[in-house]
Amino acid sequence: MASVLILGAGYAGLRTAKLLAKHSPQLTVTVVNKNAYHYESTQLHEVAVGTREPADITFSLRQALPKNVDLIIDEVVKVDREKQQVELAHHEPLSYDYLVNSLGFESETFGIPGAEENGLPLIDIPTALAAREHLEKTLAHFNESHDPNDLRIIVCGAGFTSIEYLGDLVYHLPALINQYHLPADQIKIDCIEAMPKVLPMFSQDLADYAVHYLESHGVTFHTSTPITAINPGVVESKESSFKANTIIWTTGVKGSHVIADSGYDQKRNRVVVQNNLSVKDHPNEFVIGDVSAVPDPDTGRMYPTTGQIAIAQADVAARNIRALVAGRSLTDFKFHSLGTVCSLGPTNGVAEIFMMGHWKLKGHVVGPIKKLVNDRSVLELSDIKTMLESN
Structure with missing residues (x-):
């Protein structure tokens, strides 16, 4: 059986693992993540202020992942793309047939002293x-x-x-x-x-x-x-x-330092991928989430790195790995935004929604919408029980 190695269990990596495990029994899927939990990065500010606790925005990876997915808790040190191996801090190197590099983000200082x-x-x-x-x-x-x-x-x-x-x-x-x-x-x-x-x-x-x-x-x-x-x-x-x-x-943020350490052609630790999300000259390798730079075909500019885009990338990456295994043609990534919601505390905010038209919303109506967005994210990555427990 072909092996798929997924680096990082954020929005992109966790979603990819769940899709491959569900629809590709001919593959062995392994996820490597630094922590034993997934955290909703879009809610970190609430923990930082004190309006929510870490338990409110985290859930167990082992419980969220299907049983046929292996989970290794460790830090990724380097990707050896020629040997098709990944070096880890505390485990032996892992080999792969297909790689999904979805390592997360780091703080960007832009070289500002101090x-x-x-x-x-x-x-x-x-x-x-x-x-x-x-x-x-x-x-x-x-x-x-x-x-x-x-x-x-x-x-x-x-x-x-x-x-x-x-x-x-x-x-x-x-x-x-x-x-x-x-x-x-x-x-x-x-x-x-x-x-x-x-x-x-x-x-x-x-x-x-x-x-x-x-x-x-x-x-x-x-x-x-x-x-x-x-x-x-x-x-x-x-x-x-x-x-x-x-x-x-x-x-601002940049991609994981592992990208530069592994010799990728990158800018701010983000790799410009091909339209199908694979890396040029490495068709068995997909880079998605915070470490990817995906050009919008309409504007030529790179899509922002958001949870919504990461989940959409995961859907295409999983589909394309299944296509490679089956010898089918690959699908290009096309993103259609559902909108953007910015909270101003738990009961206020602003939002632009692109569903059944173009809606501009502000004030207290945005609070419930933000909650729906968060709930949908947890549901796409885990299950109903986890979603209910996070409320």
Whole structure:
């Protein structure tokens, strides 16, 4: 039997494993993942703020995967593409006939000095918990230090994760103020963004709504303000300095460093794949999810790396592996977005939906929609029981 090795059990890898196990009994499927659990990366900001616990956004891989899928908990070190082997940190190398490389993302610092040392990224459960612990300890410390910077919070970046973090933060702040007996009028939140626009993936009216909502809850935006350095307690720009003892780093992400370490032709650890999601000159290898760069045939620009796209890629990758085994022609990847939903806390947000027309939504109606999106993701990756338990 031919062997399929899947690296990473995020949205793309987990979905591919489930599809291959269900529809391809002639294949042996093995998944390698760093953790024994899958986490919903689109909800990390909630753990970082404290509105949800890790158990709320994670589930067991062993329980979610079909019994005929092997699961190895280990870190991928390198892919030897000529030998068709994958080196692991704690196991012997694994050989494969077909490879699905769906390793996840890492924080992108863009080479800004001090960003890695002094910023708090949100890329997995440990970093989200570290950001939450830092925020709570720093706020609580104000009663002892009386340092105004303990009550100042800076969010670096104004993209999707940044805005969702800010939304949950302003929602949760009253509880933190009450818990630590803080002076509400002294809390200061700044969002610093190099580009002139916040939430560029949304139409201007929806982006404006999100900005105005957050501004009305105490957030100050500094757009067209590129960050030049992060020092302890200070974010530097060309003309300004911003002080805060909590600095959240959500300016962007890149693919896993394993991509560059393995000699792929890449940019920011993302591989430009062919239309069928395979790698040029390696037809048995598919790169999907956060480590792939997929051109939109209509615009020529790369699709963004989102959970929705990762799941759609998994469907095509699984179909094409089955086609290779059966000697059939492969399917090209074509993506039709269902829309985008950005939460502003659990009860507010903005959304553009492309189902039965083009819907622009804002306000409290978006809260339930965001929940439906999260539930659908869990259902596609696991089962109804897991979905219900996550609520």
